[in-house]
Amino acid sequence: MTILYGGEAMSNDSTKYVISDLYSFMSEEIIREKRPDILASGVSVGFISSTIEKKIGKTKMVLGECRKVQELYSLFCPFDFLIIIYEPNCEGLTEDQMKILIWHELNHIGIDEDGETFINPHDVEEFDDIIKAHGIHWTENVPRGTIGGNDHGKG
Numbered sequence: 001m002t003i004l005y006g007g008e009a010m011s012n013d014s015t016k017y018v019i020s021d022l023y024s025f026m027s028e029e030i031i032r033e034k035r036p037d038i039l040a041s042g043v044s045v046g047f048i049s050s051t052i053e054k055k056i057g058k059t060k061m062v063l064g065e066c067r068k069v070q071e072l073y074s075l076f077c078p079f080d081f082l083i084i085i086y087e088p089n090c091e092g093l094t095e096d097q098m099k100i101l102i103w104h105e106l107n108h109i110g111i112d113e114d115g116e117t118f119i120n121p122h123d124v125e126e127f128d129d130i131i132k133a134h135g136i137h138w139t140e141n142v143p144r145g146t147i148g149g150n151d152h153g154k155g
Helices: 021-034 038-042 095-106 129-133
Strands: 002-005 008-011 017-019 045-050 060-061 062-068 081-084 109-111 118-120
Touching: 017 060, 021 038, 021 045, 021 081, 021 095, 038 081, 038 109, 062 095, 081 095
Parallel strands: 045 081
Antiparallel strands: 002 008, 017 045, 062 081, 109 118
């Protein structure tokens, strides 16, 4: 069992998830420049680093995922959304590619005109604005079969 306390993981087994100040810091500029609606609406986003090698099927590795914190869990979690970065699957990504991955995951945060939040699905296998800015193959240095996951849970 792993318990998050003050940004550090306390565990009696191997640590699988920790709150990431690094990814939170990296996201600040991206949110200001690319997703100011997140700031304007007061939506809070927590970043988690994971040691899990998450896969879809047997071969497609998941780099990251965005999850909406459900109402019941919000009693225990101060965030509206959690973005999980799967560290083993991101080996070989440059800092710029990590920022694009964070932007990709932030694009899963949907906010409607009434301020209601939801998980925003992919435009294609990638978001249109990331393709325009960085091309469809921005993960070129990542091992073949690796993608940003489409398993963006709602729970």
